[in-house]
Amino acid sequence: MKALTRALPSLLIVAVLAALWEAASHWFGVPDYILPSLDSIFATMAGQWKGTLASATWTTTVEVLAGFALSFVVAVTLAAALHSSRTARNALYPLLIGSQAVPIVVIAPVLTIIFGFTITPKLVVVALICFFPIVVNTVDGLASVDPELLRVLRTLDGGKWATFRRVEAPAALPSMFSGLRIAATYAPIGAVFGEFAGSQNGLGYLMLQATPQLETSLVFAAIFILTAEAIVLFLAVTAIERICCPWEREGKRS
Incomplete structure (x- = not known):
């Protein structure tokens, strides 16, 4: 009930936007190839699901999940290395920041030339987009440990690994999940x-094929599916955070 109450303002905004959308497409004379009505979009989604949308959605979902997992492994490993070595942080951190200045739309075609029309360039692109916020938030989380806890471990002759495992890693989890x-x-x-x-399949490929044919309802159907995937992945990360960081939830309540 509380979750529904919190979601009610967002649902009302979505309902208003949907009403304006329908009014523009049905009553204000906006052509269907510019702004198709919501019912035509969902009809297209239902009619072409078995034919093209299901296969494209599966392909894109695999790319999203695999690339996200790859970015997580690389980002957490890199964050631990940056935290444990000041030399590595001074050498690599500026390069990480500079890498974000390179447009991903420029890198993606180069990766396609190198790896071909396989899943590899898509995984690399997803990982490149995702890993930076995870790295930055995890490094900040590792550096935000209470100094008193570190002093206690030192008095108990705790080594670097014990300090990382018992204090620094748990303290960094909330920040890491924020990045995730x-x-x-x-x-x-x-x-x-x-x-x-x-590519040869996927929702992006489907959108490229539908746009010149003015199949705008199919383009919007792919956009809605991508939006749903992002929301589901966000909620999944949030649910995992609640399992891994129960103390954080209790602290917010108190």
Whole structure:
């Protein structure tokens, strides 16, 4: 009941936007190839699900999940290395920041040339988009440990590994999950960028094929599916955070 109450303002905004959308498409004379009505979009989604949308959705979902998992492994490993070595942090952190200045739309075609029309360039693009917020938030979380806890471990002759495992890693979990939630919303975007650069299936590929044929309802259907994937992945990360960080939830309540 509380969750429904919290979601009610968002649902009302969505309902108002849907009403305005329907009014524009049905009553204000906006052509269907520019702004199809919601009922035509959902009809297209239902009619073409078995034919093309199901296969495209599965392909993009695999790319999103695999690329997201790859970004998580790389980002957490890199964050631990940056935290444990000041030399590595001074050498690599500026390069990480500079890498975000390179447009991903430029990198994606190069990766397609290197790896071909396989899943590999899509995974790399998703990982490149997702890993930066995870790295930054995890590094900040590892550095935000209470100094008193570190002093206690030192008095108990705790080594670096014991300190990392017992204090630093648990303290960094809330920050890491904040980065994961941000990355979860970026992952479908990365998959679509990769498919735009070169693919043979997927929702991005489907959108490229539908746009010149003015199948706008199919384009919007793919957009709705991508939006749903981002929301589901975000909620999944949030649910895992509640399991892994129960103390954080209790602290917010108190």
